[in-house]
Amino acid sequence: MAPALEDELRQVVGSSHVLSRPEELLVYEADGLTHHSATPRAVVLPADKTEVVQIVKRCRAHGVPFVPRGAGTGLSGGALALDGGVVIECARMNRILRIDPEDRIAVVQPGVVNADLSKRVAPHGLFYAPDPSSQQACTLGGNVAENSGGPHTLKYGTTTNHVLALELVLPDGKLVQLGSATGMTVGYDLVGAVVGSEGTLGVVTEATMRLSPIPERVETLLGIFGEVVSACRAVGRMIRSGLVPAALEIVDRRTIEAVEASVYAAGLPTDAGAVLIVEVDGPAPAVARQVERVREHCVAEGADQVQVARDEAERQRFWRARKGAFGAMGRLAPDLYVHDAVVPRRKLPEILESICEIGDRHGLRLSNVFHAGDGNLHPNISFDRRDADEMARVLAAGEEILRTCVEAGGVISGEHGIGTEKRDFMGLLYSEADLEAMKKLRAAFDPTLVCNPGKLFPTTRFCVEANPKARGYDQVPLG
């Protein structure tokens, strides 16, 4: 980095909050997608928004790009500093600034860890609904940028449904307030545009979040199925019937085996084809009815067993199989590729079969644990990136999986975003004109492309091949 810039940044945040030695930069070379990496020029840790404004202005003046970063748990390479950029790491901006129980809002800095917000507001009978599986580590700033979801997205929506207002440092260093604490939008819905923009439209320095009341009653069921496709069919039945559980998650046989062999063991039968975790919540009389309906749907699709958690300990046990899955998989191989794609829910059974076939054909250890109620698949591939041949097969299988999902009317990401990982697959979904329309939004916020460049859009090598079946449009031809 130009020493002048480094010195200026030290003046802004203090010497101890600028990292530039190679060993300090090592952890910033990648996020959770370990096989993509890039070394930043420096990492700056601002204490507040005024420092962020200064950092952005200095970077701009030196023509150096910058990248906001939360906890680095992202799974699409979004927080990598390409082109020798500066990482603006928000970890020190981790205060909950205001909690208003009657108004059901919280104002937070971007570095607040997701789970901490729910913990803090629980005494008021409230919680923050979006619950990514990484919620013990990931930050709300990262959640806003990725529009993160979680198991309870089915009923409660993703991050975008829970962000009322944002404070943003624009790529030119100006500070703007978007939206209002009441959630009202006047003029264009800029909050809606910024949520999910993967840190390319500015640095979020404050966010006003909607809090939800903790439901009166929660029941968790575990359906044990001989085949994963039967579990998928049970999900289809529930959706069709208009039932909206809080969560509908499937864990397949290969994942159960990994979990049961690990410290996360939940006492699941390792000969089961899949387990379906269903959570229903709401007013007590409605929940009791829903439990019965869920049971009926599971039985109708041939569930071997349907258990209802008898107490909190058992409920936690059911969830352990789901939440411990990624950790358990870590034992199988040095690396884990967590894929992310969405398909129409009624296509889950056939797509899941195709995905397993793809994994087998490429000789890979592929398992599935996913948000079935949203049609959001997570095929997980355990591998060793030092094995070049295996790495090549992982990438080939990944691409095939994405193509299969798109062919079925699905999309290439439900919650992890595009980042560097999938930028070259955007053309599977979108035409040149669709992508140009997105670039217009980018240009309105960041005409000089200094904020998190190199993400989300296809590189020039790539040519668009928008599939007519993408997103179901074979049924609705374009003019």
Place this chain on the structure above:
Amino acid sequence: MSAAADVGSLAEGLRRELGAPAVEEIELDLEGARLGLRIAPGPGGALGAALRLLGEAATPALVRGGGTRSAFGHPVPRARVLLETRALLPPTVVDDEDGIAYLPAGAALCDLREHVRKVSEGRWEIPLDPPGDSSTLGGCLAAAAAGPLHAAPRDAVLGLDVTLASGEPTRCGGRVVKNVAGYDLAKLYVGSLGTLGVIEGAWLRLQPAPEAREVWWAPVDDPRQALAAARAASTRVAAWLSREVAAELGAELGENRAGPALLVELAGDAPAVEAEARAWAGRAGAQRLEQGDPMAWLRARQGRPRGLRVRVASLASALAEVARILEEHGAQVLAYPARGELHADVDFSPGVSGDATVERILRGARLAARAGQGDFVVEDAPLAIREVREMFGDPEPRLALFRALKAQYDPRGILNPGRQAGRV
């Protein structure tokens, strides 16, 4: 020169592209504009071709759906062409297994509602219920029009087909219920008042029809006191009515209501609705409304032109104060406490009511929005007022971004120029 002569050469080109029946020469003064042409392009290529020609001729259009809200936003004096969306009718898809639908922007929502109900045998509903019976899907989304049942049209949209001002057809989002592939442009188009592109069709997430439904009302002094009932899990709609509004509903139902009231619709699973209803039955002065459809009445009331209407957003804790301020400034108030939304209206007839009435309600709205830590928009006002006053609270802090967006999506300013906040 007549308005039609003004656009004469453009008309020829448009006839060639769209066919003669889709192009009509008119002389119409609407929204401060002298319109000389009415066009009604079909979906896909036709709309694109029309917009390209408008762009080449640098001739702005006023986009109109059902026309129920032609007066929402600032006037569009530069428009010369009326672009009707009624022919934007791409084929409909209702996937009742997945609870989603692709619906055409040019169709009237009341027809689409009926279509979805029929195809799904009453199991699914479109979660949009704007006031105005002839509202089109496109108009409802472009105006982000909320109704009593559904507050946030943005939450219903999974994907959109939008033809940009350049004439380029584009798509964003998709049909699946979860999607973070690229920017969420649908959020930008919803509520953009037709200033960034023309919506042709939308993938919507449907909502299961509730199993049971009951309507109750009870005397409640202010909207903050109504909050607990409004937030109960089985409450789908909770509307607080100021004294005059409650009296209006009372008259409609043949009931006598002397003071402010809370009107709620309980909806959802039958056991939960029954339990909630039992709680209502024990409330002092509460009464179940079994006659008529009070929700439809609410929707219709919101759609009835009164001359002057503002919508104010407030935090829950400030609801009572905000309602008080609005009433003090002469407005009748209808509030949705659970969503912090207040509608304030006064009867206003241009030429009869004076400027002081306007000043008073605008002042009230500004004070109320400040007290509620929210914002406000003027939803209905006579043309003369909309010509000179800002209709969208205080857009100033975000104006540079609004302008940059308009410059990117509609550089020649051919789609409703000036209509949006800050006259963008």
